[in-house]
Amino acid sequence: MTITAQEAEPYIELNGVRKGFKFGTEGISIFSDLNLSIARGDFVAVMGPSGSGKSTLLNILSGIDSPDAGKVRIGKSHLDRMGESARSSWRAHNMGIVFQFYNLLPMLNTAQNVELPLLLKPLTRRQRSARVDTVLDLVGLNGRQKQYPNRMSGGQQQRVGIARAIVADPGLLLCDEPTGDLDRKSANDILEMLGFLNRELNKTIVMVTHDPEAARFARRTLHLDKGTFIEQGMDSQ
Amino acid sequence: MTFFQLARRNAWRKPLRTMLLVFCVGVAFLIYGLTASFLSGSQGSEGASENLLGVVNKAGRAQPLPLAYMNKIAADKDVAALAYMTRMRGFVGAEKNVVVTSAVDPRLIAGVNGKELGLTPELLAGLDQARDSVLVGKALAEAQGWSVGQRIGVTAFQMTKANGGRDWSFEISGIFNGADASTDTYFMIARYDYVNAVRARDRDTADAFIVLPREMASPGLLASRIDSLFANSAAPTKTQSEKQFLEAFIRQFADIGLIVNLVVGAAFATILMIVINTMVFAIRERTFEIGVLKTLGFSRSHIMVLIVGETMLIFVTGGMIGLALTKLATVFAGPTFGLVFTPVVLVKAILIIVVLGLVTGILPAFNAMRMPIINAFRSR
Numbered sequence: 001m002t003i004t005a006q007e008a009e010p011y012i013e014l015n016g017v018r019k020g021f022k023f024g025t026e027g028i029s030i031f032s033d034l035n036l037s038i039a040r041g042d043f044v045a046v047m048g049p050s051g052s053g054k055s056t057l058l059n060i061l062s063g064i065d066s067p068d069a070g071k072v073r074i075g076k077s078h079l080d081r082m083g084e085s086a087r088s089s090w091r092a093h094n095m096g097i098v099f100q101f102y103n104l105l106p107m108l109n110t111a112q113n114v115e116l117p118l119l120l121k122p123l124t125r126r127q128r129s130a131r132v133d134t135v136l137d138l139v140g141l142n143g144r145q146k147q148y149p150n151r152m153s154g155g156q157q158q159r160v161g162i163a164r165a166i167v168a169d170p171g172l173l174l175c176d177e178p179t180g181d182l183d184r185k186s187a188n189d190i191l192e193m194l195g196f197l198n199r200e201l202n203k204t205i206v207m208v209t210h211d212p213e214a215a216r217f218a219r220r221t222l223h224l225d226k227g228t229f230i231e232q233g234m235d236s237q
Numbered sequence: 238m239t240f241f242q243l244a245r246r247n248a249w250r251k252p253l254r255t256m257l258l259v260f261c262v263g264v265a266f267l268i269y270g271l272t273a274s275f276l277s278g279s280q281g282s283e284g285a286s287e288n289l290l291g292v293v294n295k296a297g298r299a300q301p302l303p304l305a306y307m308n309k310i311a312a313d314k315d316v317a318a319l320a321y322m323t324r325m326r327g328f329v330g331a332e333k334n335v336v337v338t339s340a341v342d343p344r345l346i347a348g349v350n351g352k353e354l355g356l357t358p359e360l361l362a363g364l365d366q367a368r369d370s371v372l373v374g375k376a377l378a379e380a381q382g383w384s385v386g387q388r389i390g391v392t393a394f395q396m397t398k399a400n401g402g403r404d405w406s407f408e409i410s411g412i413f414n415g416a417d418a419s420t421d422t423y424f425m426i427a428r429y430d431y432v433n434a435v436r437a438r439d440r441d442t443a444d445a446f447i448v449l450p451r452e453m454a455s456p457g458l459l460a461s462r463i464d465s466l467f468a469n470s471a472a473p474t475k476t477q478s479e480k481q482f483l484e485a486f487i488r489q490f491a492d493i494g495l496i497v498n499l500v501v502g503a504a505f506a507t508i509l510m511i512v513i514n515t516m517v518f519a520i521r522e523r524t525f526e527i528g529v530l531k532t533l534g535f536s537r538s539h540i541m542v543l544i545v546g547e548t549m550l551i552f553v554t555g556g557m558i559g560l561a562l563t564k565l566a567t568v569f570a571g572p573t574f575g576l577v578f579t580p581v582v583l584v585k586a587i588l589i590i591v592v593l594g595l596v597t598g599i600l601p602a603f604n605a606m607r608m609p610i611i612n613a614f615r616s617r
Contacts, residue, residue: 088531088536089536107250108246111238112246116530116533117534119239119240120535120539168534
């Protein structure tokens with residue numbers, strides 16, 4: 001099944017993607033023929049039961065994993081044709097990722113965690129610092145530059161995670177259960193922030209979630225089951 | 238923040254572990270620094286000249302050579318300067334407090350290696366004042382606490398006086414410093430005419446002739462020619478450079494170089510294993526975080542730089558501490574133990590620090606580099 005795009009030239013395009021894993025001698029197929037089109041500036045929630053392939057989809061979209069067959073194009077980049085180092089470089093410049101458990105480095109303070117992706121860019125220390133301050137201001141953490149992750153609430157840590165994901169100004173944000181570890185209020189704050197990034201900064205967002213409340217913040221919701229998209233919702237927010 | 242600061246943060250996330258590693262590396266480089274300084278110092282031969290030749294009896298250094306050889310050696314066109322010397326080994330106070338006295342003609346020894354020893358005209362004039370005057374090397378003077386004008390007594394191990402006694406009395410007329418820190422100054426220079434006149438045996442003989450070849454002359458060829466002069470005599474000679482002479486002298490007791498290399502090699506091999514093992518475990522603990530960094534766009538080479546940078550930091554910190562302690566040791570105990578911390582020792586140590594830092598970092602870095610992100614994420 002193909003999810004059609006809102007515009008002629010989709011920003012994200014998956015064609016005939018096949019992916020499976022081997023557990024011992026047994027092979028398990030996750031996707032046999034997955035197709036997907038997402039327009040630039042879209043905010044898509046991907047829902048589905050455990051084992052439906054949501055995380056595998058994110059891994060393929062982020063270039064962390066490669067498909068066994070099929071095409072994966074994001075913007076002008078064909079991820080299925082890239083080697084590992086090219087995919088690393090692509091991630092550094094085109095994509096930000098928000099994790100469920102934030103995955104901040106404990107020995108770095110807020111500003112240093114956010115600065116990490118900028119180490120891969122040809123920027124001066126002053127330019128990096130300015131960008132870090134800007135995004136921390138954007139996520140409402142101005143003044144907490146020196147604070148370490150273990151001194152922050154889950155919601156604050158996720159804000160740092162979002163700041164880290166957007167500091168290099170990528171076009172695409174991939175979010176893996178970004179509110180899965182948060183209480184309702186913190187979750188809503190984070191989702192509103194993602195909505196803001198989508199609306200105001202035109203970030204394309206693909207968010208994997210189990211939470212229907214979270215999915216309501218997206219423009220579209222895709223349901224993934226047994227390796228196939230079975231449903232879509234448009235502009236639910 | 239920079240890559241270096243990130244590596245530093247990683248290294249210091251477990252301060253105790255890192256401090257223990259730094260301590261291990263520091264101890265290894267202290268051992269290396271001390272042994273290398275020993276080889277460079279007066280106990281070794283690093284400071285000895287390759288050019289200066291020593292002519293000794295082929296039968297052994299304990300056998301003297303006739304002083305009459307002097308004229309034959311001096312006749313060679315490639316001999317620029319020539320001196321003779323008789324060595325008197327003895328002790329001051331306790332028998333283990335060994336001192337060596339070289340009895341020489343002051344003018345001749347000044348012509349051969351006066352510059353290296355730092356024999357100034359003033360010092361030579363002081364030696365002329367009395368027959369029992371001696372010049373004492375700086376290292377020996379500092380070790381014994383001697384000063385100019387002091388009268389000292391040396392009991393010779395073998396060289397007896399005509400009256401049957403072995404106690405020699407000298408007055409210190411000056412202290413020579415040597416041209417640089419690696420010059421052996423742990424001995425005294427006495428007047429040959431005095432020692433020769435007073436000793437009971439082996440008068441008008443020398444333990445060695447010291448030859449300074451002319452510039453452009455080949456020391457090796459000159460050595461062969463000198464030895465061929467006396468090949469069929471009652472006392473054939475063996476001519477070697479000062480460096481070879483000292484190395485052979487030290488080898489009489491043990492192959493110090495080999496021992497030092499074995500000790501240092503064992504220390505470094507142990508440190509290498511400890512650091513590699515610790516780093517492999519430290520990086521394994523951080524597998525998930527390495528996955529996160531890779532997800533953020535850090536490439537294999539970035540990960541490699543981070544981990545090698547971390548081990549390099551440990552080696553540089555530990556190595557510099559070890560070398561600083563070595564320097565302190567050579568400053569405080571140098572003259573007595575013959576330790577000289579030369580720039581060559583420092584440069585070699587820095588090279589070893591860099592090589593070991595790289596070698597120890599490569600295995601854990603290689604493991605981390607190859608770890609697929611998916612597997613890294615499964616490690617939590």
